[in-house]
Amino acid sequence: xxxxxxxxxxxxxxxLQDILGPSGQGVDPLLRPAADAxxxxxxSNVAMSLAKKTGDRPRDLAERIVQSLKERSPxxxxxxxxAGPGFINIRLSDGWLADSLNAVPAxxxxxxxxxxxxxxxxxxxxxxxxxxSPNVAKQMHxxxxxxTIIGDAFARVLEFEGHRVIRQNHIGDWGTQFGMLIAxxxxxxxxxxxxxxxxxxxxxxxxxxxxNALAASDPEFQKTxxxxxxxxxxxxxxxxxxxxxxxxxxxRHYLAIYQKLGVxxxxxxxxxxxxxNDRLAPLVADLKKRFAPSDTTKNASAxxxxxxxxxxxxxxxxCVFHCNADGEPMFTKPDGDPLPMIIxxxxxxxxxxxxxxxxxxxxxxQLGVDRIIYVTDARQAQHFEMVFAAARGFSWTHxxxxxxxxxxxxSFGSILGTDRRPLKTRTGENIKLADLLGEAVSRAExxxxxxxxxxxxxxxFSEDEIADIAExxxxxxxxxxxxxxNRQSDYVFSWDKMLAMxxxxxxxxxxxxxxxxSICRKGSGMSEQVQEDTxxxxxxxxxxxxxxxxxxxxxxxxxxxxxxxxxxTIDSVAGGLRVxxxxxxxxxxxxxxxxxxxxxxxxxxxxAIRKSRWGLCDLTSRVLRIGLGLLGIRVVExx
RNA sequence: GCGCCCGUAGCUCAGUAGGAUAGAGCAACGGUUUCCUAAACCGUAGGUCGGAGGUUCGAGUCCUCCCGGGCGUGCCA
Numbered sequence: 212x213x214x215x216x217x218x219x220x221x222x223x224x225x226x227l228q229d230i231l232g233p234s235g236q237g238v239d240p241l242l243r244p245a246a247d248a249x250x251x252x253x254x255s256n257v258a259m260s261l262a263k264k265t266g267d268r269p270r271d272l273a274e275r276i277v278q279s280l281k282e283r284s285p286x287x288x289x290x291x292x293x294a295g296p297g298f299i300n301i302r303l304s305d306g307w308l309a310d311s312l313n314a315v316p317a318x319x320x321x322x323x324x325x326x327x328x329x330x331x332x333x334x335x336x337x338x339x340x341x342x343x344s345p346n347v348a349k350q351m352h353x354x355x356x357x358x359t360i361i362g363d364a365f366a367r368v369l370e371f372e373g374h375r376v377i378r379q380n381h382i383g384d385w386g387t388q389f390g391m392l393i394a395x396x397x398x399x400x401x402x403x404x405x406x407x408x409x410x411x412x413x414x415x416x417x418x419x420x421x422x423n424a425l426a427a428s429d430p431e432f433q434k435t436x437x438x439x440x441x442x443x444x445x446x447x448x449x450x451x452x453x454x455x456x457x458x459x460x461x462x463r464h465y466l467a468i469y470q471k472l473g474v475x476x477x478x479x480x481x482x483x484x485x486x487x488n489d490r491l492a493p494l495v496a497d498l499k500k501r502f503a504p505s506d507t508t509k510n511a512s513a514x515x516x517x518x519x520x521x522x523x524x525x526x527x528x529x530c531v532f533h534c535n536a537d538g539e540p541m542f543t544k545p546d547g548d549p550l551p552m553i554i555x556x557x558x559x560x561x562x563x564x565x566x567x568x569x570x571x572x573x574x575x576x577q578l579g580v581d582r583i584i585y586v587t588d589a590r591q592a593q594h595f596e597m598v599f600a601a602a603r604g605f606s607w608t609h610x611x612x613x614x615x616x617x618x619x620x621x622s623f624g625s626i627l628g629t630d631r632r633p634l635k636t637r638t639g640e641n642i643k644l645a646d647l648l649g650e651a652v653s654r655a656e657x658x659x660x661x662x663x664x665x666x667x668x669x670x671x672f673s674e675d676e677i678a679d680i681a682e683x684x685x686x687x688x689x690x691x692x693x694x695x696x697n698r699q700s701d702y703v704f705s706w707d708k709m710l711a712m713x714x715x716x717x718x719x720x721x722x723x724x725x726x727x728x729s730i731c732r733k734g735s736g737m738s739e740q741v742q743e744d745t746x747x748x749x750x751x752x753x754x755x756x757x758x759x760x761x762x763x764x765x766x767x768x769x770x771x772x773x774x775x776x777x778x779x780t781i782d783s784v785a786g787g788l789r790v791x792x793x794x795x796x797x798x799x800x801x802x803x804x805x806x807x808x809x810x811x812x813x814x815x816x817x818x819a820i821r822k823s824r825w826g827l828c829d830l831t832s833r834v835l836r837i838g839l840g841l842l843g844i845r846v847v848e849x850x
Numbered sequence: 851g852c853g854c855c856c857g858u859a860g861c862u863c864a865g866u867a868g869g870a871u872a873g874a875g876c877a878a879c880g881g882u883u884u885c886c887u888a889a890a891c892c893g894u895a896g897g898u899c900g901g902a903g904g905u906u907c908g909a910g911u912c913c914u915c916c917c918g919g920g921c922g923u924g925c926c927a
Contacts, residue, residue, distance in 0.1 A: 241867085246870055260868090298870070383927075527925085589920095
């Protein structure tokens, strides 16, 4: 399968160069799916925008483009029409559509089949996706959900495209709060560190609260806590051991959540704040030396857009100040003064900005990345603007002959309750992810049991099947509800909506999949007969894999077209980090399938038609399974 | 105050570098099971895209102002 828009783009670009000569090079043909199916399959809006520049009449220009395209008579095109003010309406040829489907590798060819025959990215990149980032000694809560789900989908999609993806789980495993926790554990419950005693993250969380309370009332304890921080920094064995215990417990907790959630992060992807600890002091010292205020123009790779940065002490803190090319501060305080990014506090401690810089330097220099994607909530937008501006100002992102390292902050909105306030428990606490996922699964289970109790709907699932389906549906529903939103907007969390069978939800798509699979199963009983029939007829006509698509009903062609759009959808998702384009695609695909399902009987059709329709069913189910898989959502064969 | 984001049907949301009559789902109303999973499908109705100007062949989308909401705004992450 190859991207339709990509192929059309090449054709149009060749035509544009025919007409315009060299100036036609690099002109975007402005290809879109047709606004309305009655216009065709795709449209190009290039004539109208181009005519403005060249002074031609848009329709004349469109006609010349059409003429040039027709002279090439490519297999992909059926008809071309100029319409309205200068739209070029494109209808793809049935033969090309059928051939495209026939060329998709069949299931036995596993590696290629799992990619549906998509070509890997022409320019594979090394991409860090930084996501999830739970805090050690705390349970994961709803605040970690979006980063974890969205980041995982990015990682899967980019990997699918053929990029080298390095997942980075930047866990919060370092900081002054551990001094308190270590001191508390040692002092109040030394046996907690005994390996034979069962201590879970929930306990650590409680200890931490108690430690906080103790610190507030007991100056002596504060001192001990600070001493533990120093001891930990120095690598003192008992402090280090306590810290490792805490991190280990936390790791067990978050890995269990990932397992439940179906997230692809592993222990190997963990690169927490502690990893960068030793790099912070040298980094700050080096930056302070190299970007002292008197020395601001030494960035040899600077372009007019490159921020100019200085690193200097201010009120005892070491700060990065950013200016644009005009010397204006890029960030300002309420009073209009420049707002710096502090990288070392006046007490000598480092901050998350310092760690983020150290991590970026590591990724650029050690991991050799082409792109870094930070998946965090929108409230950190200014923080990342500052970090990115600093990195560019330091010239870290500039590479000789390889272009800039691309930095993306893939921000997202908050999860809101139905009251439109950030989602909390009734008592105002963050909802634990373990509880939320448990509720999702048990709600899904209830739905299944309700159906099983109804003789008309009963499928006769075993207890194991019910558990498996409930898990897939419940978790899938939570993930899909998140991914189908436009990332940047806040979204309202609603169990009823995400678990609904109607509309753009995981259960709906999973149900569509199960229905199609049911046909496939029934059809496979006939496949031997089909093969015999095929062999008996003119077998040279059949595609090598046995699929030979024919379009008898418009619904078959519409389904085929939608299937072929999978490739361009993946490109859009990866390019713009917009996963909701994939959910929309899958929902539209289900819609196209349902229209087909209603008017095109599969199993009762005559042999050639049955074979073709069976192939459409098979391919649709595969696209659904693989598409949902890219979102981290598992399908079930029956539900 | 300044910066960023948002305001689209009663509700929840799409709307891909400005393109043809603004799309879904829910809720409402009406229809479809001798037929491959009805947890389904089809249809009807519902909108001055927060308001006002502007840019142009063409604006939900770009610019300016205003109204309403969210977030951020020097030693938390």
